[in-house]
Amino acid sequence: MASKKNDWVEWIKILLVAVVIIVFVRMFIAVPIVVEGPSMLPTLENGDRLIVEKLSVTFNQIERFDVVVFHATMKKDYIKRVIGLPGDKIEYRNDQLYVNDQPVDEPFLAEVKSQLEENTTYTTDFSLEEDIKGNKEVVPEGHVFVLGDNRTNSTDSRQLGYIPMDDIVGVAKLTYWPIDKISLLE
Template identity: 40%
Template sequence: MGNEIVEWIKALAIAGLLVFVIRWFLVSPFIVDGPSMQPNFWDRERIIVNKIIYDIRDPKRGEVIVFHVPEEKRDFIKRVIGVPGDTIKVEGDTVYINGEPIAEPYLQNAYDQAHANNEQYNKDKSNSMFPNNSFPDGTVPDDMLFVMGDNRSNSEDSRMIGYIPMDRVVGRADLVFWPLKQFHFIKH
């Protein structure tokens, strides 16, 4: 009986250690807060963030990342649009990188629906401080990223908060796990 208890304690200690290592060093859960990433991510969805990928390589355009925003005392989820050295220009529904319009397949259905109604998806909210048409062209500095929410007319992103330092990046969003009916790996 005594040996069995010792074995159970060892097994539980190892399991606890594995959970700690996985949770703090490899992956982290994240809850989407707000509509800024619709139609691809919804408010209150739960995702798994891969925390080690950017220890191996830098973020790439199109990847969805989670990063710290100390001024807001919380983390944001956004899509990487520009990497260091890229020149960014946002004009209506077209995002230009280094003078070339980029394809955004993750928003194509939303663009098509808005355009079918003779509207822009990336609506100008000129009555507010939202800078859809006023974001100046800029070159992404070293060790920084330019990020945007998929819900372009309702996203606090690099057009408002500026470039994101690489050292604030928590990791890449890799899996939606809740609600269960939305369970899927995230395409980047």
């Protein structure tokens, strides 16, 4: 009888340790999310499931073109691509991204842009100073500027303004569902 009681105690200990590990991982290391909506097409589709790692945020290692999840409202998280980092001057002219007055390629948009009709732009022209809430010349310290990859159908920094780094949940690193799309995000 004592042996059965010891078995139950051991199982309870194992379950408690497993729960603590799961809670620790979800709070500090990584969390699964589901993409909602078309704003990250063609990179991510509605219903894609991702692993979002949190350590990059903890150690302030967000980089240009990272795909991040952030708190857009109290109840809603958005997933977008970081285009501008603190201190960057961001501008779009003639469907070309300029960072600090230098043209920057966006390889993740190359395929969709190649399918556009002639004289059609994928991203409408804008500058931080004239068109973005706050009318700043550069991305403010402690903030990032984000855009959805589906530039014609995305609520992003063009409407929301600059995203505080404190609102970023993590960086999307891996697509794990659907199975045929398992891959690291670029």
